[in-house]
């Protein structure tokens with residue numbers, strides 16, 4: 001009988017071979033890129049936003065199996081959500097989907113690279129669309145405390 005760890009391992013390998021929402025959105029409303037300086041892996045996320053909702057999201061780039069699996073899961077979680085709800089996505093929302101809550105510190109950056117890119121894309125978009133300076137200050141606080 002397979003253990004939970006084996007099942008999660010299979011899911012991660014499967015996502016890394018067949019990533020979900022992989023690609024580009026040519027007419028995106030915002031895009032962001034970042035990389036993990038320790039390994040050189042990099043992720044881009046494109047968002048299409050309509051009526052304060054993420055109507056489409058795609059990612060591309062390269063990363064280890066954990067990075068690609070977490071990117072797939074994150075894009076699935078994000079698609080269709082309101083911008084407010086995307087702001088509330090936390091690291092455990094992604095990690096728990098893949099049984100990675102107790103990942104070693106060195107691999108956490110692999111798992112959370114896409115979340116960092118998504119939040120940065122969101123803050124870039126909101127930064128351009130917010131007129132209220134109080135909202136902007138709140139956003140800067142959130143950006144500084146991503147993890």
Ligand code: FES
Nearest residue numbers: 039041064067110
């Ligand atoms: Fe580069 Fe995991 S080894 S993101």
